[in-house]
Every structure is written in structure tokens, then in C-alpha cells.
Amino acid sequence: MRVFAREQIPAFSQLCPLWSCGMSERIVEEVEPVPASAAGPEPVQPQSPQELKEVRAQQQLLTDVDPSLTDADKVAQLLQVDPNTGLSSAEAKRRLEKFGPNELASAPPVPKWKKFLQQFQDPLVYLLLAATVISLIAWFIERGHGGDGEALPFDAIVIVLILIVNAVLGYVQEAKAEQAVSALSEMTAPQTNVLRDGRIQCINTTDVVPGDIVVLAEGDTVSADGRLFAAASLRIAEASLTGESVPVSKKPETLASAKALGDRSNMIFNGTSVTQGTGRAIITGTGMNTQVGKIADLLQSTEDEATPLQKEMNHVSKILGIAVCIIAAVVLLALALMEGFRSVDDVIESLLLAVSLAVAAVPEGLATILTVVLALGVQRMAEHHAIVKKLHSVETLGSASVICSDKTGTLTKNEMTVERVVTASGEVAITGTGYAPEGDMIGTDGSAVPEDVRHEVISTLGAGYLANDGELREGDKPGSWQVIGDPTEVSLVVAARKVHADRQYHRFQRVAEIPFTSERKRMSIIAQDSTDAGNLTVFAKGAPDVLLAFCNRIAVNGGAVRPLTEGDRQRILKTVEKLSNEAYRTLGEAYRPLETASLATVPGIRTNAAGQPTDIAEQADVIEHDLIWNGMVGIIDPPRVEVRDAVAEAHRAGVRTVMITGDHPLTAARIASDLGIIKPDEQALTGEELDQLSADGNTQAFDKATSQVSVYARVAPEHKLKIVESLQRQGNIVAMTGDGVNDAPAVKSADIGVAMGITGTEVTKESAKMILADDNFSTIVAAVREGRNIFDNIRKFLRYLLSSNVGEVFTVFGGVMLAGFLGISQPGAQGVTVPLLATQLLWINLLTDAAPALAMGVDPSTEDVMNRKPRKLTDRVIDGQMWGDIIYIGIIMALVTLIGMDMHLDGGLFTDRSVEAMGHAAQMTEARTMGFTILVFAQLFNALCSRSHYQSAFRGLFANKWLWGAIALSIVLQLFVIYIPGLNLAFGTTPLPATAWLECIGLAAIVLVASEIRKIFLRAMRK
Incomplete structure (x- = not known):
């Protein structure tokens, strides 16, 4: 099982000890570097008898001992590991060499020679090989009859050589594409948190070995089988x-x-995922020694399914192939009826004609070029922090019509800062910005804070400090701070340290936890007071409107407690609304003394046979009641400056932006308004209101709401999935961002699932098609822009390739059917005379398919790429407009090519000068050389025309330097094939005089002129 993990992103490093923090998510701003010993320990020395004994003990556990029936301490002893420090880096390296990497056995890689031979596994290649055989037969027959034919079968030799060259090009291009995809895979290599050298480190999952201590948190994917020795919910x-x-x-x-x-229940297994809580386990099996490894035969990889674009290309190729077969049959039938086949040579030449038509019709390198262009585009996206896991996702990206985004960290900076604390006695401001714990409390008007208010503020922040899974550490550099955990929780830690609440509450040690979930919207911990006879206290935090429902008392006057009245509730809720209107995220804090030192004696607590409490997380109803309200905090997370421009660009592109958040509706609406997602007077729709819309099972009201509302607040994970499905029912192509494990269903269901690279969990990344390396909404819009550009470029080179090949087909077809009128065949001549040889057509395709098409695949984006509506996935890649371009340009190409040939033959329609009496064969060679060269230059002019359906070729004429380089290379190669004796003999060409070159370029330029005239007409029609 493959998961995409914390790739090359400042994601996380060390984690706080399980018994002191029990984190639900771990996100840090800077990665603590792995020590040199972990990266490259000293060479492994020959094993001593003691080391061999240890390995045998480890192997015995892996084969003979059932870890689930063995005490965790015994498992650690057998695996020679201290659970408190983990393995040393040197020992881990020894075990990695002994047991091998932690990965399932896969099929052996395909040898290079076999990959090369696969380039010939194509029906077109089979057709060309058949042409080679026919050409050899014709040569043998001609030699056998004592004719004055060629000394060598040049046609056959050239076809074979070109097939080999084309196979080499295809092999090299596919190898580069594989390297690009491999590089992306390395960027998203799965990683695992393990305890080594006494510190928690983030290592590649493949480096996990038996005996490693893995540290698990919500959202992690389990990397190997192991025995739990600590767990919290x-x-x-x-x-x-x-x-x-x-x-x-x-x-x-x-x-x-x-x-x-x-x-x-005490075992973890490879490939499963943590949905809640934390834990630590000793790895007992890796790779094929895991439960998944035992059923690896059922996990064999299947062949990659062709993408929609590839399927359409196959469809187009079939259409062209059928059309050519029909044309060839018509031509052969017409020739048979008009002239008849008088000899074997006539039959062979007729078959070679059919082959020439097939060669002319289908671009040989289309599939390879398509793969390379997609791979290059995906690489460019990765450079801009958008990591696309599958090449074909690029097709969907350019079609996105709705982007559903979370707020925190994506639309905002994710630098949460507590700026307000409101208690029963007043409101204060907390100074200082960012994560540096430097600041103090002051009155909102800048005045000093009364002592009773100060006491209540410290009590509020102290509760938030304890009911917390975040951690703040000083970085390696002076003044730098390392953030571990959810930024919202870390902001409470920072605020508590600013007012020294952490010092007063340091005496409390956590003994149990009821973790936060998106459904509960609150978190509680039970802590033991070391200075109060060890008595226990519940500390809770959560959404104020949710937490308030579990409170029946309130702390006032610096520490006194009285009943919570209805007036108090309304005042608190109004304060929540006030802070939300100011774009603050609010969190309520509460507590309750349990007045006992043992959980087992708490009234209502369920215990097991040994008198020990059962899982506290399942007994929230017993713990979370009769709480004492401390106060609330207002946390601000400012919007990203660049996001407003990105939202505006998305709107210009017809892409709707939708914000989905768990925050208060007023906070969500305020941020969305500031970013331009909604108008200032628009409101957010809550999850509760969504439930009411779909209560009767009727989706019409729900769909109507989602078609109009762009901000959703207080939503649960199931609401996100419903919103995505509703938007899809309306025909939208939906991109959905997510980070938490509960976001995975919505992310997976979306057309473009987008996982957060920094804050995203392993499960979400596995479900997504794209990963944001910087968690920035602007990156999504940039990826959509790049996706559109890639799709535009694909259409450009398809227009170019197909119009060029259609031009070749029309040239061969017209040249044969009109041979007598054009002077290609002389009166009384027998047999079929093709205007261009199959080898010449292959050479044209080799020149014009590869380099120019690839260059067009990296063409800069046009000005209007984000000023038009999204493309529908049902739209054809090659639509009616493009087929019009293809056929129009193809006809023009055929006409100028045949005219150029006619001008160098006796008896033609357009001959404007007398042709020297040098024999029809010599004239035909010169005429073919002219037609050959005109067709090459016509296709090079066509490369400039095909960059846009409407826009003139002269706009941005020199914007693509790669295209001009490809054109120059094609011209040089054409000169080689005409003027180098060996090549002109093989390709049936002859050197041309200077005047002939003027004719070639002049006639070929008609393609450019004709294209410009058509574009002028189309632009006028569009206006």
C-alpha cells in the first residue's frame, strides 16, 4: 500500500513524549535535522557471537512468538530495544541490511532491452515492417528479371533505419517521463515517526526495521506490524x-x-490508518513479514488504465486508420478498374501505395509526445509547490469549475495568535505577534489590568494550556521557535507563557484524555494536582457555544464560583458574536474539580474486574458535566495577502471559490468577504442548516443552496462530502482541499482531491490527487492555470500533427488520382506512380512529429488562459473547430505540394517553364524532391500557425525559443537528406538549384497566408 507523506516540506520533527502530550496532530514549522549517524552510520563490522545471538532472538520472535500473547516488555527484550530510547542509528542500519527494506516484494523491473522492443509493439510498426517485406520482394523480383534497379534495397533499409530511430526516440522520451514521475514519487515518499537515539525522528517508511519504536498520531498510516505498549484513545x-x-x-x-x-487489539498492522488518539508500538514485522505481506499476491499491481486523453487519441488514430483503409481501397479499386494489374510489380506498387497512405495518416510518436508533455507539465507544477500524483490529473485540473477550500492555513497564514481574552469580569488584549512568547496582557484601551481580571485571565489561559496537545520549542537559531501540533492549540500555549500561566499550572500532570473530534468540537483532559493531595481536575476547551452547554457555573471576581445564569449565557454568546464579527476565532475554557485522587472513585466511572477505569474517552458523559466556565479567547489568523488576487483570478476564469470551515459563521463570512469570495452582505450557511435542507431526503433544496452559497461554517466532515456531491450533481468539476483524516472521504470523492502538504495527514494525502507543498490557496489557482496551459498545448500539437498528417494523406491520394493531369505519370505508362515515397513520408513524420511537437508542448500560456470559462470533461479534445482547422490546412498543404511537383514535370497543369529533356525518371526524382521539401516547409509553417485557433501567428512569434530551435534542426536535416549523396540516394532525392528553394519556400508559405486569412475571418465572426 502506497501513501503520500510529508514530502520536501518543513513538516515535523520531534514529537513530545506520549505521556506528557498525547498529540492528535503534529505539525511543526522546522524539521530538526536527523543526526549524521542516522544518515550515514559507520560501516557495519562483522557480527560477533553476541550479535548473532541477538539476531537469532529477533528472528525467533518474528517466526515463533505471537506478540499479541506476549507481554510488551518481553517483546522489547526479545527485540533488544529499550522502549524509552529506541534503537541506535547504527543498530537500525545493521537491521536494515539484515532484514531488508520495509516494502512489499514487487515485480522485477522490465529490462531496458525489453522496453526498447516494446517500442515496436504497434500496429503501425507492423504495417511498416510489412511494407519492408514487400519492398524487399519487389527489389528481388526486379533484380531477378535483370532490371537496372538499385544495387541495394534502399527503401527497405531506410524504413528499418527510421523505425529504429523512432524507437530510440520513443524509448528516450518515455525514460525521461518515467524519471519525472519517479522524482515526484521521491518528493512524496511516505515517512514514519520513530524513536531512535532517544529522540523522535521522521524517517522514510522503507527504513523502518524490526525493533523500531513507532510513534502514532491521528491521520498517520501504519507502516509495519507492531505490538502496542502505550495508547491514548x-x-x-x-x-x-x-x-x-x-x-x-x-x-x-x-x-x-x-x-x-x-x-x-494490542497489535497494529501495515497499511491501516489512525483515526483517533496516539500510541507507541514496537515493530515486529516489516515488508513481506507483515500481514499485508502474507497476502501480497492479492495486491499485485495492475496495468495502468489509459487516460481519457489517451483513449481519445486512440479513438482518433482508429478513425484515421479506417479512413485511410477506405481511401486506399477506393484508390486500388479505381486503379484496378481503369488500368488493371498487368504484373506482379503493379500489385506490389499498389500495396506500397496503401502503406504510404497509412504512414502518412498516423503520427507515429503521438503517444510518446503526449506522455512527455504531461510529465514536463507535472514537473513544472512541482516546482511551484503543486505535486500532482497522477499525470492524467492534469486533464482534470484545467477543467475545475469550483474550488472548495478550508480556511485555516490555506486561505489564511495559519499563524494563530491569541489577541483577546474575555472573562466574567472584563476583556483584555494580549500583546505580541507570532509564536514568540513575548508579550503581556493589557486593557483593550491600553490601561492596566485589575488584579481580579488578571487572575481570571490566567485561569482561562491555564485551562487552555493544559487541555492542549500543542507544544512550543525554541529553535536552533536564537529567536526562532518550533511549533508542534495544531497552530490554534499552540497559540494558547504561547499566550499562557506570555502571562506566565504555564508556571502556575505546571503542577498539573495529565492522567487521561477525551480527545477532540470534529463531531464533539471540544476536548477534555484530567490532570492531577501535585500540590493538592493529588486531587484530579477536569480541564476542557472547545467551541464556546458547544462547551457552554456543559457548564452550570461560572468563575467570577478573581476565583469565586457562582451558578451560571441565563443572562450569563446570553452575554457570553453575544461576546462570541462580537468577536466573530471582528474575524476572531473563539475558544471557550472550563474546568471542574473532581475532589478525588483516583479516577476509579469518580462517581459514575465504569471500571473493569481489576477495579481500573475503562477507556475514559468512551465515558465523556461522566466527565464533561457541571463544568465551571472560565472565559474565552479570541484568536486571529490573518488572511494570506496573495489569496485575494488568486480568488479574483479564479473568478475571472469562471472558477467559483467556496470556503468550508468549522469556524463560527460570522468569522467565516468576514474572512470570505475580505478575500472577495462573497459580498459583504452575504452570510455563511451552517452545518445545522444543511442538515435541515436534506432532512427529508430531497436533494433539490440542498442543491439549490450549494449553487448559491459560497461560505459554509460549523460543518462536520459528512457535510463536506455532501457539498462536494451536490456540486458534482450540478455538473461542476470540483477541487476539494483537506488536511484531517475526516476530510479524506470528501477529498477522495472530489474530481481533484487536494491534500495539505504541511498540515495534511497521511490518510488525506493518500486519498488526494494533488498535494500542496505550501498549503496555499494561491497554489491551487496556479495549478489550474498550469493545467489549462498544458491542455492548450496538447491541443496545439494535436492540431499541428493531425493537420500535417492529413496534408500528407491528401497529397498521396490526390497525387495518385490526378497523376495523369499533374504529369506524375506519363501517357502510356503502366503501373502506379506514387507522388512521394513511403521513406520520404516517414522522414517527414520523424522531423515534424518529434522536435516541433515537443516544443509546442512547452509553449508559453496565452493571455486569455484564465479569461475563459472552464472546459467540460465531456468536451472533445478535438472538437469541430479543430477538425475544420485540420482539414483546411491539410488541403492547402496537399495543393501547394502537388503544384510544386507539377511545376517540375512535363505535361502538368501548372508548368510555367520548359523542363530539360532528362527523362521522366530524373524529372520524377526532382519533382518528388520538390514535393518532399515543400511538404516539410509547409509543416514547419504550420507549426507557427497551430499555436492558436484565433490568434495570429505573428503575435508572440518568438516567445517559444524551443520551437524555433526545432524548426532550425528540421531545416538542417532536410538539407542533409537532399545534398549528402548517401542520403539522397536512400530517400530518392536529388540536389535542388537555388531557384527551386525559392519556389519551395514561396509555395510552403501559402500555408501561413491561408491560415492567417482564415483566422481573420474567424476573429471577425467571433466579434
């Missing part, structure tokens, strides 16, 4: 392994008897 989704749809509660207690896989 840990739940793991094991549907990928056991089929159990409900996450399984995990506990470290040793099982009394052997259980089925789904009932081994």
Missing part, C-alpha cells in the same frame, strides 16, 4: 486488511488467548 481503521468498516479501539494489554486478526 487510539482507534485504527483496519478496513483495508480485515474489512471491518468501523475503526477498532486499540489497547496495549496482553491478550489472554489467540484472536482473529480483527480482534488483536
